[in-house]
Amino acid sequence: MAERFLVIKDLHVNVEDSPILKGLNLEVGRGEVHVIMGPNGAGKSTLANVLLGHPKYEVTAGTIEFEGKLLNDLKPDERAKLGLFLSFQYPEEIPGVTMENFLRMAKIAQTGESISITKFNRILREKMDLLAMKPEYASRYVNDGFSGGEKKKSEILQMLVLEPKLAVLDETDSGLDVDAVRVVAQGVKQYRSSENAIVIITHHSRILEYIQPDYVHFLIDGRIAKSGGPELIAEIEQSGFAALQSQSGRA
Amino acid sequence: MRKKTQVADVNRSLYDIKDKFEYSFKTDGLNEDVIREISAQKNEPDWMLEFRLKSLGIYHKLDVPPWGPDISGLDIDNIITYVKPKTDLNVTWDDVPEDIKNTFVRLGIPQAEHKYLAGVGAQYDSEVVYHSVQENFRKQGVIYLDMDTAVKEYEDLVRKHFMKCVPPSDHKFAALHGAVWSGGSFVYVPAGIKVEIPLQSYFRSNAPGAGQFEHTLIIVEEGASLHFIEGCSAPKYSVNNLHAGCVELYVKEGAFLRYSTIENWSKNMYNLNTKRAIVEKNGTIEWISGSFGSKVSMLYPMSILKGEGARSDYTGITFAGEDQVLDTGTKVVHAAPYTTSNINAKSISKSGGVSVYRGVVRVLPNAHHVKSSISCESLMLDSDSRSDTIPVLDINNDEVDIGHEAKIGRISDEVIFYLMSRGISEEEARAMIVRGFAEPIAKELPLEYAVEMNNLIRLELEGTIG
Numbered sequence: 247m248a249e250r251f252l253v254i255k256d257l258h259v260n261v262e263d264s265p266i267l268k269g270l271n272l273e274v275g276r277g278e279v280h281v282i283m284g285p286n287g288a289g290k291s292t293l294a295n296v297l298l299g300h301p302k303y304e305v306t307a308g309t310i311e312f313e314g315k316l317l318n319d320l321k322p323d324e325r326a327k328l329g330l331f332l333s334f335q336y337p338e339e340i341p342g343v344t345m346e347n348f349l350r351m352a353k354i355a356q357t358g359e360s361i362s363i364t365k366f367n368r369i370l371r372e373k374m375d376l377l378a379m380k381p382e383y384a385s386r387y388v389n390d391g392f393s394g395g396e397k398k399k400s401e402i403l404q405m406l407v408l409e410p411k412l413a414v415l416d417e418t419d420s421g422l423d424v425d426a427v428r429v430v431a432q433g434v435k436q437y438r439s440s441e442n443a444i445v446i447i448t449h450h451s452r453i454l455e456y457i458q459p460d461y462v463h464f465l466i467d468g469r470i471a472k473s474g475g476p477e478l479i480a481e482i483e484q485s486g487f488a489a490l491q492s493q494s495g496r497a
Numbered sequence: 498m499r500k501k502t503q504v505a506d507v508n509r510s511l512y513d514i515k516d517k518f519e520y521s522f523k524t525d526g527l528n529e530d531v532i533r534e535i536s537a538q539k540n541e542p543d544w545m546l547e548f549r550l551k552s553l554g555i556y557h558k559l560d561v562p563p564w565g566p567d568i569s570g571l572d573i574d575n576i577i578t579y580v581k582p583k584t585d586l587n588v589t590w591d592d593v594p595e596d597i598k599n600t601f602v603r604l605g606i607p608q609a610e611h612k613y614l615a616g617v618g619a620q621y622d623s624e625v626v627y628h629s630v631q632e633n634f635r636k637q638g639v640i641y642l643d644m645d646t647a648v649k650e651y652e653d654l655v656r657k658h659f660m661k662c663v664p665p666s667d668h669k670f671a672a673l674h675g676a677v678w679s680g681g682s683f684v685y686v687p688a689g690i691k692v693e694i695p696l697q698s699y700f701r702s703n704a705p706g707a708g709q710f711e712h713t714l715i716i717v718e719e720g721a722s723l724h725f726i727e728g729c730s731a732p733k734y735s736v737n738n739l740h741a742g743c744v745e746l747y748v749k750e751g752a753f754l755r756y757s758t759i760e761n762w763s764k765n766m767y768n769l770n771t772k773r774a775i776v777e778k779n780g781t782i783e784w785i786s787g788s789f790g791s792k793v794s795m796l797y798p799m800s801i802l803k804g805e806g807a808r809s810d811y812t813g814i815t816f817a818g819e820d821q822v823l824d825t826g827t828k829v830v831h832a833a834p835y836t837t838s839n840i841n842a843k844s845i846s847k848s849g850g851v852s853v854y855r856g857v858v859r860v861l862p863n864a865h866h867v868k869s870s871i872s873c874e875s876l877m878l879d880s881d882s883r884s885d886t887i888p889v890l891d892i893n894n895d896e897v898d899i900g901h902e903a904k905i906g907r908i909s910d911e912v913i914f915y916l917m918s919r920g921i922s923e924e925e926a927r928a929m930i931v932r933g934f935a936e937p938i939a940k941e942l943p944l945e946y947a948v949e950m951n952n953l954i955r956l957e958l959e960g961t962i963g
């Protein structure tokens with residue numbers, strides 16, 4: 247690969263002293279879409295959180311590099327400023343802080359440039375239209391009282407506004423009805439470009455009907471157990487993770 | 498490197514300026530002669546002098562309240578020094594440190610108030626604003642005066658209401674107030690008049706004792722409405738450490754009064770303020786209250802719902818930092834059927850600060866079909882801080898609908914991570930969460946006050962990180 251974008255090497259991560267990731271290797275190139283699938287509890291969200299530097303996740307060995315920079319010791323906000331983004335599996339609620347205010351602050355923090363409220367709100371409305379979100383969401387408090395589907399849309403909205411270089415979508419399509427999956431997928435397609443990369447963590451192939459991935463990985467018991475092209479999705483649909491799981495158990 | 502927020506580099510201790518003043522005289526205590534002198538200086542009618550002297554007698558008889566926070570740091574025997582400071586203060590605007598001047602600017606305080614706030618004598622120029630406001634209201638029959646003038650110009654009206662709502666016998670500091678009060682606002686809104694724009698208190702007299710013992714008297718007649726705002730986010734530069742003001746609000750039948758306050762006392766201050774409203778049939782009182790600063794605050798705005806269908810809404814927030822005890826809350830007396838009260842109290846404590854919600858809802862035996870809902874929420878920013886909730890319910894009628902809910906919380910690491918993952922610094926993330934917590938109060942305030950309150954929160958949070 248000519249350019250190193252995201253490179254994870256031999257990553258070991260503990261959560262509350264118990265090992266969750268146990269030597270994970272992954273490379274993602276600019277312009278690529280990767281899918282990560284795996285059974286519950288395999289460590290997918292752990293990987294997502296550790297990429298953004300959640301303090302609860304302790305890296306005991308290995309490295310994460312992004313565009314040649316070592317991320318291991320960087321704080322979450324510093325990683326965000328480098329262009330990383332996580333669409334949370336369970337987005338947090340922030341009562342009293344409006345979506346538009348929060349997103350504008352985040353945008354200013356990331357770009358280091360101030361942007362007028364009017365100009366920012368115009369951009370925000372455009373992105374909201376794209377996701378079929380009613381304008382009043384902008385003045386609602388961040389995720390406060392949002393339904394599960396609204397929270398996921400709110401994550402994708404944030405991605406579209408913040409324009410990260412690498413977006414990790416942690417089960418963004420879970421718990422959404424068919425229409426919502428389509429809308430979210432369209433948002434992701436809109437964002438996809440040769441300049442950035444997407445890592446989609448999912449249990450379902452439905453979202454992949456809209457977004458063609460370049461690579462598919464199976465994450466099992468804290469490691470990438472198998473990698474390949476989109477054809478792996480059909481394999482998992484047919485036989486599930488059980489066979490792979492027993493293999494990795496023996497290893 | 499973390500970028501500091503706009504006002505983060507303002508040194509808080511600048512507010513706590515050393516005692517540079519000399520007092521013109523000292524006596525061993527508060528006596529009749531002093532009271533007579535205050536009254537004579539003000540050229541008051543006799544009944545007010547009598548009132549002051551009677552209050553002084555009560556003051557000497559009453560003890561400091563046996564409950565609540567420790568106020569032993571208050572030098573009660575030397576109360577005289579709070580009352581009669583030397584009036585010609587030899588401080589000029591040039592003497593005020595640059596940093597303080599800059600702080601006023603950063604807090605967004607209007608230029609006109611800077612000199613006053615800096616404690617630079619009688620320079621506060623409110624005349625222009627005052628006259629234009631006055632002209633507008635005069636046409637509607639609204640009276641808006643400083644209290645000292647009102648005693649003389651509207652003697653009967655004042656006499657009929659003055660300390661009838663809060664009698665001097667209420668507690669020791671009410672009695673003290675009755676004896677030495679000075680300054681404050683007087684507002685009278687005639688029946689049926691709706692005052693459209695919020696009325697702000699401009700009267701900040703530099704007379705001795707004003708600002709420490711100011712009296713606010715507001716009468717809103719039948720069917721009239723008013724929004725009165727008292728407040729300022731910059732702590733007044735003062736060496737006196739006792740504040741015992743008094744606010745009396747009369748809300749007549751079908752009238753509406755919203756009383757908003759944002760106060761920020763210097764951190765040596767004992768703020769023992771008494772605020773009370775009497776609400777007649779179908780009248781409404783709304784309290785919006787933001788309390789910052791002070792060493793100890795004991796502040797419990799009280800609503801007496803006297804007429805059927807009267808309503809009281811209380812929305813308050815307090816912020817207690819290091820070495821501060823903010824003991825606040827509200828009292829409601831449901832004295833008539835079909836009366837309603839809503840209480841929404843929030844507190845923030847950090848660096849060992851103590852926030853106490855102390856409240857009483859009392860339903861008298863005759864008051865059936867009362868509705869009351871009480872919500873207390875506190876946010877502790879670290880494990881050294883404390884928060885207590887002491888709600889008292891005294892219900893003497895069975896046909897009531899009362900709801901009570903209390904929440905004590907901390908800032909969750911997950912929320913901080915969420916915000917930081919969007920590029921927001923840890924410091925700003927915390928400030929954002931705290932501002933969000935205070936938002937229900939901020940959104941009730943006019944924009945410029947909401948901005949001031951947010952700036953205050955920012956200032957108080959300074960140094961929370963590392």
Ligand SMILES: Nc1ncnc2c1ncn2[C@@H]1O[C@H](COP(=O)(O)OP(=O)(O)O)[C@@H](O)[C@H]1O
Nearest residue numbers: 261262266285286287288289290291292293302
């Ligand atoms: N914050 C946490 N605190 C404690 N245990 C955790 C935490 N996050 C993950 N774990 C544990 O780590 C393992 C992997 O979890 P996770 O990464 O969420 O799996 P996945 O997303 O693949 O379902 C699970 O056993 C889970 O219980």
Ligand SMILES: [Mg+2]
Nearest residue numbers: 290291292335
């Ligand atoms: Mg997960």
